[in-house]
Amino acid sequence: MHTNYLLKLKDIKEGLALTLRFNKFIIRYWKIQVLIFMLGNSSMVLGLVNPYIGKFILDKGILGRSPEALLGYSIVAAGIFVVGLILSLTYDYLKNYTVVKVEADLSREVFRKIKRQSLGQLQTLPSAISLFRITNDISNASTIINVILVHFISVVLKIIFITIIILFLNPLLLGIILAYQVLVLLRVGIVSRITEMLNRLSLRQSEIIYKKLNNFFSRMYLHKVFGTVARESREYMHHFFDALRLNMRGARLRVQIGLATSLVDKVFFGLISFIGALLVIKGRITFGTLSAILMYISQGIVAYSALTGLAGQLVVNRVPLERLSTLLDQPEEPGVSRVGTHKPADIREIKADDLSFGYKPGISVVSGIHFVIPAGAHVGLVGYSGCGKTTLISLLLDLYEPQKGKISLGGIALDTIDHGYQLQNIGVCLQEPFLFDTSIAENILYANKRAARGDIIETLRLAEATGFINELPETIDAQIGEEGYRLSQGQKQRIAIARALVKKPQVLILDEAMSSLDSPTEEKIIANIRSNFPQSTLIIVSHRISAVRGMDAIYFMAGPNRMYIGTHDQLLKDNPLYRDFFSTQLGSA
Numbered sequence: 001m002h003t004n005y006l007l008k009l010k011d012i013k014e015g016l017a018l019t020l021r022f023n024k025f026i027i028r029y030w031k032i033q034v035l036i037f038m039l040g041n042s043s044m045v046l047g048l049v050n051p052y053i054g055k056f057i058l059d060k061g062i063l064g065r066s067p068e069a070l071l072g073y074s075i076v077a078a079g080i081f082v083v084g085l086i087l088s089l090t091y092d093y094l095k096n097y098t099v100v101k102v103e104a105d106l107s108r109e110v111f112r113k114i115k116r117q118s119l120g121q122l123q124t125l126p127s128a129i130s131l132f133r134i135t136n137d138i139s140n141a142s143t144i145i146n147v148i149l150v151h152f153i154s155v156v157l158k159i160i161f162i163t164i165i166i167l168f169l170n171p172l173l174l175g176i177i178l179a180y181q182v183l184v185l186l187r188v189g190i191v192s193r194i195t196e197m198l199n200r201l202s203l204r205q206s207e208i209i210y211k212k213l214n215n216f217f218s219r220m221y222l223h224k225v226f227g228t229v230a231r232e233s234r235e236y237m238h239h240f241f242d243a244l245r246l247n248m249r250g251a252r253l254r255v256q257i258g259l260a261t262s263l264v265d266k267v268f269f270g271l272i273s274f275i276g277a278l279l280v281i282k283g284r285i286t287f288g289t290l291s292a293i294l295m296y297i298s299q300g301i302v303a304y305s306a307l308t309g310l311a312g313q314l315v316v317n318r319v320p321l322e323r324l325s326t327l328l329d330q331p332e333e334p335g336v337s338r339v340g341t342h343k344p345a346d347i348r349e350i351k352a353d354d355l356s357f358g359y360k361p362g363i364s365v366v367s368g369i370h371f372v373i374p375a376g377a378h379v380g381l382v383g384y385s386g387c388g389k390t391t392l393i394s395l396l397l398d399l400y401e402p403q404k405g406k407i408s409l410g411g412i413a414l415d416t417i418d419h420g421y422q423l424q425n426i427g428v429c430l431q432e433p434f435l436f437d438t439s440i441a442e443n444i445l446y447a448n449k450r451a452a453r454g455d456i457i458e459t460l461r462l463a464e465a466t467g468f469i470n471e472l473p474e475t476i477d478a479q480i481g482e483e484g485y486r487l488s489q490g491q492k493q494r495i496a497i498a499r500a501l502v503k504k505p506q507v508l509i510l511d512e513a514m515s516s517l518d519s520p521t522e523e524k525i526i527a528n529i530r531s532n533f534p535q536s537t538l539i540i541v542s543h544r545i546s547a548v549r550g551m552d553a554i555y556f557m558a559g560p561n562r563m564y565i566g567t568h569d570q571l572l573k574d575n576p577l578y579r580d581f582f583s584t585q586l587g588s589a
């Protein structure tokens with residue numbers, strides 16, 4: 001059990017390797033690092049000179065009863081002190097400066113990585129946890145990778161210097177000091193290990209709290225409806241108190257360790273002072289030498305705990321470094337990182353050849369399907385819930401990489417088309433409107449920053465949104481609240497449709513985008529779109545027969561490898577599966 005509490009060399013090595021992996025972030029600032037190094041060492045050397053001058057003040061000035069020597073050495077000591085102070089302040093400033101710089105660079109790198117990740121990779125972590133990690137890990141990591149190199153070398157140098165000076169002043173006392181250092185090493189090992197374990201626990205706890213808190217506030221409506229506000233807040237508080245208890249445990253431990261450490265250090269210091277004093281009495285060393293040695297020991301204790309503290313930090317801070325490494329090491333999905341360059345003028349024809357895809361290995365959502373949607377066709381895409389309609393659309397948008405086969409737009413293979421260009425020319429509207437907490441106009445501008453006010457008003461008219469918007473005092477400048485909570489679901493959907501239309505896309509995809517609207521409004525919107533975008537390819541996914549009945553063709557997904565294509569009337573006549581699919585709606589029609 002208690003070997004668990006011992007820090008092993010392996011842990012330090014691992015921590016060091018992990019930290020060095022991030023070295024490119026500080027090597028960029030090597031000039032500043034060199035400056036920091038020189039400043040740190042200059043102020044360190046000055047700090048080392050002072051006790052020696054103190055020795056002269058005592059031995060030559062005070063005990064030698066020479067006021068001139070006293071004054072001379074004192075002025076030198078004061079001068080050195082002031083210069084040292086200026087140097088160490090500059091050192092601190094530059095160190096903070098590089099920490100900030102490294103934090104900015106690291107954030108940039110992480111976001112570059114995030115941009116290249118696929119939707120699937122990004123969705124593996126809940127957003128609250130990503131948020132927590134991005135802020136917490138980057139800041140912790142930049143601090144640790146900054147201090148390591150320069151700090152480490154400086155501290156080692158300082159300890160070497162102090163050891164040599166004490167050896168020169170009195171070898172016997174040095175022996176005792178070295179023996180004590182072994183004890184300190186053991187102590188730091190245990191402390192680092194325990195701190196690391198607490199740190200891991202507390203980070204995990206913080207993530208749970210973030211997630212809970214996020215769920216609590218973002219689903220307030222649900223909690224009210226289910227009467228679970230009290231329960232949810234109780235659960236949050238429960239986790240919160242768990243975290244507090246953990247922090248208290250950590251704080252208590254730190255106080256205990258701090259007390260024990262300083263007590264042992266004081267005893268050691270007392271012992272050395274006592275032995276030193278005996279040596280002074282016996283005339284083996286001067287009083288000044290003893291005073292200098294004691295000062296060096298104080299400095300040495302500080303440097304030594306800084307050194308072992310650094311080793312400890314390497315271990316304790318492994319968590320953020322590990323997680324950032326994992327993130328930065330993640331393979332980029334080909335679909336996301338590829339750089340297609342084609343910008344075909346006409347991408348309206350959509351073709352799938354032997355297309356296969358599944359989210360999990362062995363389970364296909366679509367398997368070897370073929371179809372063509374001709375340029376400018378207005379089609380319906382239908383099928384049972386969960387059959388893969390949204391997945392197929394995600395594939396057309398190049399959000400996932402097909403496992404087999406290919407998709408082409410306007411006769412050009414999707415994976416050679418410039419991804420940004422492709423998305424610019426496709427308008428998408430989903431069942432969930434995903435609106436931002438800003439004005440109606442801003443929500444529409446999201447899709448096309450250059451849209452004029454007139455365009456916004458016009459697209460809102462096509463989406464049958466003019467009526468309710470004109471009743472708002474601020475019309476299109478009205479703030480809609482988080483997720484658009486001040487609007488009805490159908491009103492939100494209409495704004496989302498306008499947002500897709502404002503791009504004047506070559507291909508327009510409405511994936512159950514009107515599910516909350518009444519049928520007459522839905523039909524009016526479809527008619528508006530069809531007459532205003534006669535040239536665009538239009539794909540409407542809907543479970544309602546009224547929405548798709550009049551389309552040029554219906555694409556009916558009946559199974560992973562079965563896609564039936566025809567007009568509504570043809571399919572009704574020839575395809576029993578299609579008849580089944582719409583049977584209840586046909587019966588009531």
Ligand SMILES: Nc1ncnc2c1ncn2[C@@H]1O[C@H](COP(=O)(O)OP(=O)(O)OP(=O)(O)O)[C@@H](O)[C@H]1O
Pocket residue numbers: 359360365383384385386387388389390391392
């Ligand atoms: N991100 C995902 N990870 C894993 N499986 C998924 C993911 N998204 C969808 N699926 C699964 O893929 C299948 C097809 O889902 P998809 O959303 O494409 O269906 P759909 O036809 O659009 O259904 P609906 O009519 O209900 O919207 C479902 O079985 C679903 O559980």
Ligand SMILES: [Mg+2]
Pocket residue numbers: 389390391511
């Ligand atoms: Mg769907």
